[in-house]
Amino acid sequence: MRANSAVGVVCALVMAVCGPLTATSPAQAEQTAQEAGQGTHTVVTWGAGADKQGPGPADRGYRLIVRTSVGGTDLRIRLSNAFGDHPVTFASAYAGLRKQGAELVRGSNRQLTFGRAASVTVPAGETVLSDPLPGRLAAESDLVVSLYVTGARGPTTGHGMAMQTSYAAAGDHTAEESAANWTDPMGSWYWLDAVSVETSAKTGAVVTLGDSITDGWASTTDGNRRWPDYLSRRLRAASGSTVKGVANEGISGNKVLADGAGESALNRLERDVLSQPGVSTVFLFEGINDIKAHTGVTADALIAGYRQIIDRAHAEGKCVVGATVMPFKGWYEYDAEGEAVRQEVNDWIRDSGAFDAVTDFDRITRNPYDQQRILPFFDGGDHLHPNDKGMQAMADAVDLSALRCVG
Template sequence: MVVVEAGRRDAGRALAVVAGALALTLTGTAATHAGPERPDPRAAPAYWTGTWEAAASGTAAPLPGASVRNVVHTSAGGTAVRVRVSNRLGTLPLVLGAATVARQEPNAPRSANALRGTMRTLTFGGREKVTVPAGEDVVSDAVTLRVPAAANLLVSLHTPGDSGPATYHRDALRTGFVAMNGNRTADPGGGAYRATTGSWYYVTGVDVRRPQAERGAGAVVALGDSLTDGSGSTPNTDRRWPDRLAERLRALPAARRAGVLNAGVAGNRLLREGRGPSALARFDADVLSRTGVRTLIVLEGINDIKGTPEQTDPAALGAAYRELVRRAHARGIRVVGATLTPFGGHGSHTEARERVRRSVNRLIRTGGLFDAVADFDAVVRDPLRPERMRPAYDPGDHLHFNDAGMRALADSIDLDDLDLGR
């Protein structure tokens, strides 16, 4: 189906999300198709961490009376889940008539069918229906569901009426499904979901409950623009660089297998509103409010340099990086800064902008801004033409990265620079 962007909210509203989201985060029991969750007094202590994220990037036309089945890919597994629903950029209260979560039928990334026996009803404070105020998020009650790492979940949401502009993540690189008429959230089969979408509607996060043995790992957030969001990579394959980083982490001992949360937004800027609120404005909602975050990787700034109006002062970007680091450190989060990758050959590239990019990269490498540096520029640039990326990593637009380029970025990250516990 065609997704129509209906407008953007003032970036400053994103700063109000955290208090509302945290206040509404609920960890109690919840009704499911398998019966209510009851804690086992013999069970070992467990903890929660984020396994998936999609940052709100704007708004789309609402789908009154429809059910949307979002497909999301986990980075870490667990024994229970809870789901974050967002009306962060909406202008009216969002009324959800019903919501469910299930595992997708295996080996069928373009299927709306749920794996048999995994459909669960989501509740919010014990109620199946919830109203989310404009500018806020809510988090569902916990439901028991065994979720493997690197699995696809179906998060289905029904909007019975017109709740105004729908908060969404435009570029999912993942096929989702829409049933245009009625509440079909509990359908195990996908027959009613005859329309498709390339965006995620309303759902912006999934947490999993993990065993005590994995407590030290926490989560890593990747904050960025389209290079992190995955533009240029193959849809429906989960080959963005944060996906590949999650794959690397899953090979570690259990206590170090962090979840990886992708807070990339195509078109995003560090200092100004672009597509979605600026990185500074959305930082609390997309990083600090997430569950179990121990490390942040920042790859932001290229759209400030090449955008309109363009940022010509490297010191302004440096000051913004310092502010992000200050706010992260206040929460005990370690920050890794990534150098800005080359875009020579792209229509927006100029010699003046190239000089700014190189100056910013010198600041990232030598300015002591971050706890560690991931030198993405050094990994992907063409040795003969350092203003350009290597041809093997170029999907053709000279800005984004293909699957091989995404893998190269992720593989260059020193895992010892991440706070993964021991």
């Protein structure tokens, strides 16, 4: 990050008087004017599907690196003990901006509170929101949330495959901006499952509900090259789009119908998707794990699951975009029976009219010479997960106008 850009972002976050640096682009200036003239509401700027993780140390610091999508003011974090069987205490929590690694931009780290208290205890199965943190947080920022957890017992709650390096420490070093004590790198996010900001009342968000492809497997770690990341950058650059927030709720191995790698899409829909603030559209891209699991799942069963998600989202006033299931020939679980189910499901997604819009990921990524295989240029190496180029092609295939719910 260039020095002037870093100063501008820090000033925006801590509400220092920094003159013109608080509006570093025409888009930010336009957003500020919209907020002033049209009112504001809360919109999710980052999210990650929660799942049960193994027991963790009773006392540990977590420095979690997350990438925002939409910018705004008054950030809030959501901490989850959804899969715990004991209360957990967050003795201190801070939010700042990353400089590099576990090091923060000087002057950016600020304490978060919960009901005006510096600590909070979250019962088993519950979540908690922080108080709003005054100041502006820019879009596409590397936000650093530092937590000190005490008295943890039993399973933890988190997101196993972050495709992002975060850091852990022994003891409470949450207030420190130095990386000196944050020496334990980790590839998962713990406890934190959403971040939101206050922004223009006309600004909305899309939640991408999916599996390992949406989660980013085979994309570049620490590169923010998952297809929802590319989508977020497209939305930010699109002057005509009112959808700016993107919450990635992909979980590796996730299924539509059955619990396993995370709760099923049906069972986690409320917590991971519908409870997120400011969401106008659900982007549903799941099904390959149901199909290739050799459990006898039929196209009719999977379609019934899709219909339930669509109906529940519509009942909450959300639009639903569906995506076709991508090719997987060459993956070790591929067989003719699974391929037949995939083809039948994709025909229904394209032609049923059940979705408000459809993105044809199958057509975009398949090999024209063997349409059951992913195009080699997009293949991450296992014939199922796309590489960075494939991820970008997927995001580029999304019709941005279809994400704006006008129903």
